[in-house]
Amino acid sequence: xxxxxxxxxxxxxxxxxxxxxxxxxxxxxxxxxxxxxxxxxxxxxxxxxxxxxxxxxxxxxxxxxxxxxxxxxxxxxxxxxxxxxxxxxxxxxxxxxxxxxxxxxxxxxxxxxxxxxxxxxxxxxxxxxxxxxxxxxxxxxxxxxxxxxxxxxxxxxxxxxxxxxxxxxxxxxxxxxxxxxxxxxxxxxxxxxxxxxxxxxxxxxxxxxxxxxxxxxxxxxxxxxxxxxxxxxxxxxxxxxxxxxxxxxxxxxxxxxxxxxxxxxxxxxxxxxxxxxxxxxxxxxxxxxxxxxxxxxxxxxxxxxxxxxxxxxxxxxxxxxxxxxxxxxxxxxxxxxxxxxxxxxxxxxxxxxxxxxxxxxxxxxxxxxxxxxxxxxxxxxxxxxxxxxxxxxxxxxxxxxxxxxxxxxxxxxxxxxxxxxxxxxxxxxxxxxxxxxxxxxxxxxxxxxxxxxxxxxxxxxxxxxxxxxxxxxxxxxxxxxxxxxxxxxxxxxxxxxxxxxxxxxxxxxxxxxx
Amino acid sequence: xxxxxxxxxxxxxxxxxxxxxxxxxxxxxxxxxxxxxxxxxxxxxxxxxxxxxxxxxxxxxxxxxxxxxxxxxxxxxxxxxxxxxxxxxxxxxxxxxxxxxxxxxxxxxxxxxxxxxxxxxxxxxxxxxxxxxxxxxxxxxxxxxxxxxxxxxxxxxxxxxxxxxxxxxxxxxxxxxxxxxxxxxxxxxxxxxxxxxxxxxxxxxxxxxxxxxxxxxxxxxxxxxxxxxxxxxxxxxxxxxxxxxxxxxxx
Numbered sequence: 001x002x003x004x005x006x007x008x009x010x011x012x013x014x015x016x017x018x019x020x021x022x023x024x025x026x027x028x029x030x031x032x033x034x035x036x037x038x039x040x041x042x043x044x045x046x047x048x049x050x051x052x053x054x055x056x057x058x059x060x061x062x063x064x065x066x067x068x069x070x071x072x073x074x075x076x077x078x079x080x081x082x083x084x085x086x087x088x089x090x091x092x093x094x095x096x097x098x099x100x101x102x103x104x105x106x107x108x109x110x111x112x113x114x115x116x117x118x119x120x121x122x123x124x125x126x127x128x129x130x131x132x133x134x135x136x137x138x139x140x141x142x143x144x145x146x147x148x149x150x151x152x153x154x155x156x157x158x159x160x161x162x163x164x165x166x167x168x169x170x171x172x173x174x175x176x177x178x179x180x181x182x183x184x185x186x187x188x189x190x191x192x193x194x195x196x197x198x199x200x201x202x203x204x205x206x207x208x209x210x211x212x213x214x215x216x217x218x219x220x221x222x223x224x225x226x227x228x229x230x231x232x233x234x235x236x237x238x239x240x241x242x243x244x245x246x247x248x249x250x251x252x253x254x255x256x257x258x259x260x261x262x263x264x265x266x267x268x269x270x271x272x273x274x275x276x277x278x279x280x281x282x283x284x285x286x287x288x289x290x291x292x293x294x295x296x297x298x299x300x301x302x303x304x305x306x307x308x309x310x311x312x313x314x315x316x317x318x319x320x321x322x323x324x325x326x327x328x329x330x331x332x333x334x335x336x337x338x339x340x341x342x343x344x345x346x347x348x349x350x351x352x353x354x355x356x357x358x359x360x361x362x363x364x365x366x367x368x369x370x371x372x373x374x375x376x377x378x379x380x381x382x383x384x385x386x387x388x389x390x391x392x393x394x395x396x397x398x399x400x401x402x403x404x405x406x407x408x409x410x411x412x413x414x415x416x417x418x419x420x421x422x423x424x425x426x427x428x429x430x431x432x433x434x435x436x437x438x439x440x441x442x443x444x445x446x447x448x449x450x451x452x453x454x455x456x457x458x459x460x461x462x463x464x465x466x467x468x469x470x471x472x473x474x475x476x477x478x479x480x481x482x483x484x485x486x487x488x489x490x491x492x493x494x495x496x497x498x499x500x501x502x503x504x505x506x507x508x509x510x511x512x513x514x
Numbered sequence: 515x516x517x518x519x520x521x522x523x524x525x526x527x528x529x530x531x532x533x534x535x536x537x538x539x540x541x542x543x544x545x546x547x548x549x550x551x552x553x554x555x556x557x558x559x560x561x562x563x564x565x566x567x568x569x570x571x572x573x574x575x576x577x578x579x580x581x582x583x584x585x586x587x588x589x590x591x592x593x594x595x596x597x598x599x600x601x602x603x604x605x606x607x608x609x610x611x612x613x614x615x616x617x618x619x620x621x622x623x624x625x626x627x628x629x630x631x632x633x634x635x636x637x638x639x640x641x642x643x644x645x646x647x648x649x650x651x652x653x654x655x656x657x658x659x660x661x662x663x664x665x666x667x668x669x670x671x672x673x674x675x676x677x678x679x680x681x682x683x684x685x686x687x688x689x690x691x692x693x694x695x696x697x698x699x700x701x702x703x704x705x706x707x708x709x710x711x712x713x714x715x716x717x718x719x720x721x722x723x724x725x726x727x728x729x730x731x732x733x734x735x736x737x738x739x740x741x742x743x744x745x746x747x748x749x750x751x752x753x754x755x756x757x758x759x760x761x762x763x764x765x
Contacts, residue, residue: 023643068748070545071731077538078726081653082588083638083645084581098647107648119718120652128719129650152732155553157580159570159588160723161733163553273759287548287749295755303759323550323739330743340740380553383737388562389555416555 012477016449017413017442020087021096028097031435033146033427036181043190044289047179054178055133059116061177062109062170066117071166076113078160079103085154085164090419091147094438099144102154102164108144109171112137142180145171147435149425150283151376156416168425169285176284184429185280189289196275196296197242203230203272209245210270217255223497225262227254230304231269236261237301238270239321239342240312241277241464249486250467253313256488259495260349263358268310274300277317278464282324283426291328294320298329307336310343313486315375315463316424318344322382344384346394346462349491353401359496365403368458370490371450372399372408373443373470374418375463389415395462395487402494407454413446421461423469436469437476444477460487517696520706521688527713534717535725542729546746556737563736570733583638591631591660597624598667605678605685622671629664632657656719663708669701676702 038048051057066073085102087093092100099105107129114121114130121130131137150165175181191200201209210227217225228234238261244254261268274296281290301309309332311321321342326332332341340347352358372395384390392415400406413419422439450456461467461484470484557563569575574592578585601621604610636657639649670676677697687694696702715721728734 020644023647066545068546068548070542070547070729071551073545074542074726074729074731078720078723078730080720080723081645081648081650082577082581082584082635083642083648084577084584086644086648088580098644101644101648103648126651127655128652152553155732157576159574159577159580160727161553161570161576161730163551163730163732166551166732288752291752292755299757299759302757326739326743327549327745327749342740381551383554383556383558386558388558388737391554416553 012441012444013448014093014441014445017093017410017419017446018087019093021093023098024096025098028091028095028100028147028435029143031095031143031147031432033429033431034183035142036183036186040183040186040190041176041179041181043193044176044181044186044284044286046176046181046186050179054138054180058138058174058178059112059133061174062113063117065170065173066113069166069170071163072170075106075160075162075166076110079106079110079162080160082159084159085157085162088154088157089148089164090151090153090422090442091149091435091439094422094441095147095435097147099140100147102158105144105148106162106164106167108137108141109167109174138175138178138180141171142175142182145175146182146427146432149376149420149423149427149439151420151424152380153376153417153419156380165425169282171285172283172426173285176286181284182426184431185284185426188278189280189284189293192276192278192280192293196271196273198276198278198280199242199246201242201245201275203275206245206270206272206275213245213251213255213258217258221259221497221500223262223499225258225497227258228267228269230272231267232304234267234269234304234306236266236268236308236310237274237297237304237306238268238310238312238345239274239277239297239317240270240345241314241317242275243278243464243468244312245275247464247468248471249482249484249489250313250464252489252492253467253486254488256486256490256492256495257312257345259492259497260345260352260358260488263495263497264348264352269304269306271300271304273303277311277314277321279317279320280426282316282320290320290324294325294328297325298332301332302334308339308343309335309341310345310348312345313462313464313467313488315377315465316381317464318462319377319381322384344394346398346487347384349488350385350394350398350401353398359498360402360494361496362402362404362494364493365490366405368403368485368490369405369407369454369456370399370403370485371406371447371456371459372396372414372487373421373459373461373466374414375461375466376418376420376424378462379416379418392416395460398487399460399490402490407450407456409446409450413442419443419446421463421466421469422473424463424465428465428469433472437473440469440473440477444474444479447479447483448477458483458485460485460490462487516698516703517684517693520696520703520710521693523707523710524688527710531713531716535722538717538722539725539729542726546748547731547735548746548748550735550737550739550744551731552735552737553732554737556735558737560736563734566733567728570727583634587631587634587638589631590627591635594624594626594628594631597621598628598664605682606689608682608686625664625668629661629668632661632664636661652719656721659708659712663705663712666701666705666708670699670705674699674701 155163
């Protein structure tokens with residue numbers, strides 16, 4: 001295979017993924033994301049429009065959050081401004097705006113906290129950089145807290161573990177509480193509360209979509225692989241991002257899950273009521289909204305009477321699932337305790353591969369030279385398997401089991417140091433396209449390195465946001481949009497279903513093509 | 515007169531340091547953690563978390579991985595200071611503990627390491643544009659105060675010799691609430707005043723990073739969310755959500 005970036009324009013890239021740009025104050029100040037309409041804010045329990053007494057409400061909310069959330073309180077107090085995080089954010093590396101340095105981003109809020117809640121800030125504001133909350137400050141919060149994907153790369157670098165994601169979530173919660181919401185996130189959460197998924201897809205349309213996909217699968221394989229919906233009494237409830245029903249390359253991942261379940265011979269189902277793995281409640285830092293969205297999964301699992309819950313490929317959803325679901329919607333005493341609750345589809349697939357139950361023909365992926373993008377929320381906010389670091393090793397083990405050619409990108413751009421794709425944390429919206437392209441720069445540079453050095457021509461990911469972001473942004477860097485693949489797309493390519501090749505007699509019309 | 519002023523200063527500083535820091539720590543400890551937010555890969559056991567924190571405290575592991583220059587300066591400064599502090603125990607113990615006597619010469623050297631570390635951190639703050647951008651006056655002053663403490667300390671040894679015997683008698687007296695005579699050489703007065711200042715601002719400044727480190731959920735939490743249900747104090751009071759699927763919502 002030829003290297004993938006024939007058309008790539010070299011000056012779009014960095015010399016290496018860590019080149020620190022000279023500071024350009026205000027470089028990203030004009031980056032703006034649409035504000036939510038009143039009905040979206042209200043659907044989430046927030047005021048529709050900017051309150052008259054927004055200042056008092058915002059300051060009070062800040063104090064309330066500090067009382068409620070130890071992370072927020074401690075992180076506001078303990079930063080020593082050492083600067084270790086300053087070169088870690090992909091948005092800073094991409095935009096050069098100093099306010100996108102993690103500590104500077106935190107300080108947008110910390111400076112106000114100090115003014116109203118600390119001795120030094122109340123009496124010596126000039127000394128500690130404390131400032132009054134003004135409309136300009138509020139606008140600045142909106143601008144720069146929507147240039148953070150809450151990916152936690154900076155937290156890994158911090159000697160005190162300060163997590164900018166926690167500050168960013170709190171900032172958005174404060175903004176929401178005075179009536180300034182972001183359209184992208186709030187509209188989607190409102191939609192989910194109505195229909196069960198981010199796309200606003202009703203059960204009938206979902207059923208029709210799944211039937212189409214079943215037909216495609218049968219045409220391809222000659223085997224009747226089912227994608228069941230709302231089947232009561234099924235063993236496994238699959239919760240997957242709704243992008244898996246529509247977007248490319250997400251769909252190919254969904255087909256992969258279906259083939260794996262089919263081969264494993266388990267009974268499984270999707271739910272129309274909880275037809276979404278994504279939980280944007282996390283992005284806006286709203287415990288209550290995140291809990292409500294999570295709760296649907298519990299309701300669906302109980303209603304369908306399933307024994308297990310498995311999550312499809314989605315980054316932040318897996319963080320919510322792995323780290324928060326038990327808290328938000330547990331206890332799951334009604335599920336089979338012999339399996340992890342919840343389980344990741346990759347954990348399931350790796351079990352099937354290792355037990356030898358899945359028939360694999362690796363050569364079917366021989367045209368691909370793969371690399372793997374660790375999604376930020378999976379890498380730094382969750383885990384897989386039972387060993388520390390399983391979230392890095394399980395996906396790689398699956399890829400290597402179904403594919404002969406694999407090369408990792410530079411060490412400090414993967415695993416716990418992975419860059420965000422540039423579209424995470426509620427930034428995956430067209431009005432932030434410029435920021436998304438810039439934020440993807442370090443990752444695109446790391447990809448180009450392995451492409452140049454090892455002939456890598458595809459990158460796999462296990463996150464719906466990463467996949468959408470890369471499909472959109474890669475062409476700007478000269479890569480084909482299908483350079484990004486689902487991990488289960490590779491699995492789907494390599495799996496040989498029972499009856500797929502040998503049982504021509506049963507399905508004479510469907511000669512499969514590899 | 516000066517003896518009394520400094521006695522009062524040290525009593526006040528000590529009380530503010532202990533009570534202030536204690537109150538802050540208590541506040542941190544009482545503030546609920548909302549969710550399981552260890553930054554992964556994180557240990558799956560408590561023992562693992564203890565080891566993780568030990569690596570952070572003893573080696574500044576995360577800082578080592580993220581920035582070697584800051585790590586070198588911070589390490590020199592903190593470990594230099596630790597030795598210097600231990601060395602100073604000789605002014606508060608009679609007879610001097612054997613191991614405190616043993617480290618005296620190292621304590622002297624450590625002061626230089628401490629000063630070098632502070633100088634490096636200060637230079638970065640002044641000359642590195644990213645760090646200059648995030649610095650407030652207090653960030654420079656904090657370093658300057660610590661440098662003043664080291665400088666005035668060394669002045670007593672190398673510039674204007676101070677009657678250490680008398681100082682020790684004064685300090686031992688303070689510990690028994692007896693105010694003796696403090697030698698009034700300028701370096702000593704500067705040294706003691708700046709140390710007292712540091713003690714006073716400790717609980718209301720970024721120096722709280724020292725105890726705060728142990729309350730950062732991103733580092734101190736065990737990664738076992740799937741095995742053990744975690745619910746914060748705060749969340750226990752939330753109104754329950756309905757168990758069944760409301761029929762009106764479907765479709």
